[in-house]
Amino acid sequence: MKTLAFDSAVIGGGAAGMAAALKLSEEGFSAVLIDREACLGGILNQCIHPGFGMHRFGEDLTGPEYAGRDIGMLTETKVKALTGTTVTDIRDLAGEKELVCYSAAEGVVFVRARTVVLAMGCRERNRGNIRISGTRPAGVFTAGFAQRLVNIEGLVPGRNVVILGSGDIGLIMARRMHWIGCRVLAVIEIQPYPSGLTRNIVQCLNDYDIPLYLSHLITGISGKNRIESVTVTPLKEGLPDESGSFVLPCDTLLLSVGLIPENELTKKAGAVLDSGTGGPLVDSRLMTTIPGIFACGNVLHVHDLVDYASDEAGRAGTAAARYM
Ligand SMILES: Cc1cc2nc3c(=O)[nH]c(=O)nc-3n(C[C@H](O)[C@H](O)[C@H](O)COP(=O)(O)OP(=O)(O)OC[C@H]3O[C@@H](n4cnc5c(N)ncnc54)[C@H](O)[C@@H]3O)c2cc1C
Incomplete structure (x- = not known):
């Protein structure tokens, strides 16, 4: 088994990890x-x-x-990229850190470093997190996973689509599903106002006549093997008004109901979590409760704009450098 040593190890090669x-x-x-x-x-x-990139570039x-800009800058440096490699544990070795990694190419690899920067991103809330009643058929996806299926794998998740949640990911996916030839029947939003940017309401819904139901929620999912319909219920004075419920036949439900910091590794490392953000508790240097x-x-808190994630990551990189 190989052991590699660096001054610093950055976990996660998204916008934040690359900037750090x-x-x-x-x-x-x-x-x-x-x-x-x-x-x-x-x-x-x-x-x-x-x-x-409007702010940064x-x-x-x-x-x-945007990613290509950072990847281009990284190729000008001596930063070693270990891709196809998952970090499963962070241990303390008399002040130094040791990461346990599983590499597709090399098997188990240990990485030792004086400082570690956590940049593992976030994960999507799913059906289990929001507890919609009904059967458990296929055809219920988180919106980001559906985005990956369409844009990276080249797969079409379904044909007649309902989207729960009007945040930017839900809105962008409404337009994307329309563009690939699906029928987007509705976007359902529990709040009395849309969660996403106004430009996305206009460009992703209004331009394609996709209906947005504000103050509504999905109260049931039906279907044996594949989802066949959802029950949509309006809210009256904050409570579900079942007298106004209606059924929307569909074969696909996309959930865009929030993101949570990817905190498994953070917890495993023993860092204290912030109950407000779901990410680790940090001080003004962006250092967790574990020194170094x-x-x-x-992974720290969910950012709407990538420019701010990159900016924050630059500050974390500077702080890690000062610590050494
Ligand atoms: C659908 C969507 C649309 C968006 N639209 C916009 C937009 O229009 N404009 C804008 O400015 N911003 C937008 N954002 C926000 C912005 O893109 C993100 O906030 C930013 O890119 C997050 O960067 P990150 O590095 O924190 O996380 P990520 O990009 O998620 O990177 C985390 C990385 O960590 C890796 N990782 C996780 N765990 C491990 C592990 N244990 N071992 C090894 N690797 C690990 C993952 O593989 C991943 O590559 C959007 C976000 C989403 C999800």
């Missing part, structure tokens, strides 16, 4: 950037719509274009 690694390298420290996927970029790789880029372990990007 760039900063560590700029400060003169050796760094390794570890990601379980085959290539760097994280969630950006599946976001083929524009809307990235002053340009309206797609997700892959820093956090940034969506």
